[in-house]
Amino acid sequence: MSSSPISYYGNDSLSSETQSYAGDHRPSTASTELTHMDSDDTLPPTCYVTSDTDSDKDLVIHSLNESLHIHKEIMERIHAEKEAYVAHLNKERHDELEDIERTKQTLEEQMDRYNKLDAAYSALRRELDSRKDDYQRMEAKFYAHVKSIRATDDDLSTIQHEISHLSSQLNNLCMGLKAKMDPQAGSRFLLDRYHDQRPLFKKYLVNSSKDDGDDSSMLLESRHITMFTEKLIMELLVEHIFDQPLHIGVSVNQAYDKVSTWMRKYNEDWAQRFRQQMSALLANQAQLQDERESIEQANADLVDVILQQLGHIYPELQNQAGDYLKMQRKKIDTMVTRAARLNLAIKGQDIEIKHQDIAEGGVAEFDSAIMKADGKGKPEGHVLFVISPPFLAIDPNDAHHGFIIHGKVFCI
Structure with a gap:
């Protein structure tokens, strides 16, 4: 026993969605399968008929999801690199500030030591000048004494x-x-x-x-x-x-x-x-x-x-x-x-x-x-x-x- 091809729709909602979509877009020619059933054959389960448009839609959605995922990964990586770079800059600046502070402290210590040495040097110069004066007086007395002893000059x-x-x-x-x-x-x-x-x-x-x-x-x-x-x-x-x-x-x-x-x-x-x-x-x-x-x-x-x-x-x-x-x-x-x-x-x-x-x-x-x-x-x-x-x-x-x-x- 043969029968004419029949399209089965799983449920009303799918049919209504299909109809709605068909109202907005021109439907493509759907080919139906002609099912030959014998007298003893039973009716097959509900069959879904998908169109090329549905496959394209899923592909586009999948592509968009992957693009969004890739974009998200890129943005996350860029953000991570930015955060790492900023952290590196902050660390360098912090190190530079510490070096400047240490250098400043060292300069202050050296300046303090220089001031002390300069004061000590000035004191030694004054003492040396005083000693020179004493030495010249002693030398003059010595030569006067020696001259008084020597028979000639x-x-x-x-x-x-x-x-x-x-x-x-x-x-x-x-x-x-x-x-x-x-x-x-x-x-x-x-x-x-x-x-x-x-x-x-x-x-x-x-x-x-x-x-x-x-x-x-x-x-x-x-x-x-x-x-x-x-x-x-x-x-x-x-x-x-x-x-x-x-x-x-x-x-x-x-x-x-x-x-x-x-x-x-x-x-x-x-x-x-x-x-x-x-x-x-x-x-x-x-x-x-x-x-x-x-x-x-x-x-x-x-x-x-x-x-x-x-x-x-x-x-x-x-x-x-x-x-x-x-x-x-x-x-x-x-x-x-x-x-x-x-x-x-x-x-x-x-x-x-x-x-x-x-x-x-x-x-x-x-x-x-x-x-x-x-x-x-x-x-x-x-x-x-x-x-x-x-x-x-x-x-x-x-x-x-x-x-x-x-x-x-x-x-x-």
Whole structure:
């Protein structure tokens, strides 16, 4: 049994909604299914007929829901990022404010410390200025006190210069006498004066080609005679001036030497001060009274001794009425006076200044620390003769305080 196709609607509401929707929109052609039922077939359950429009609607709604959901997620994410960024900015600002506060506090602490240091510095400057004033007053008193003790106003630097100047003056004197030299008479005199060293003269200073075996006929070269003239005068100055216990011509020389030697056994500082006081007394008081004449006489006697010794080498100096003798006497007198004044300055110093003995005859080796070789001999080797001794001023308490005037030596 066949039947015509029939459309079934599940309920009235669906039918009314469909009709309402159909009233607004043109319905699409719906195809119906033709159901063939046999006689024994039963009626199937209610069947719903859906259109393409319903599917589109559901799809649009679903798409809108998904779009809304995505939009919501985007908005939530943007809002979360915004909140995180704002929180980060707030944290950075908070950290910056804390850094500024800490920096401000540090600056305040440093400023406070600077003010304290500045106040302490100002106080120290005031104290330093006060100490400087005190030191200057003490220094002035000290120098006034030392000046009252020292025999002269000389210090180590001026004494060093004076010794060097005296040596140069002596060398110039000997070079000036060279024109009046008698080589034969001078050689005989020097060989007699240094008779213990005749073998050294013969071996190192006499020309072997002119040596006939007779010591009395040995002839020294003029340059060697000039060298020994300088040696002779320096030896006389050292003996009569620098080696005196106190000063040339002073009546208490021997007494002072005994007291000073005794005092050194017990107190070196007292002996040193005693030497300074005696030198100051001699320079400032004694020379103005009874000791002055004896000192001047001793100086004149030394000049006579030097001229008498030199007369054997330079015969022109034996002419008592000659102008040449007067001229040379004046030079030697000036040199002796200068050496005597230098001796007083040396004796008045805080440290001891003395000449050092050097063994002659080729015994001592050349020592560049205290010697300089004369140009007439070898630049080094062994010391044959000492022309002028070295002068040493050494402070035992300060290695940098003092000086050394090199001695002039003839080396072989």
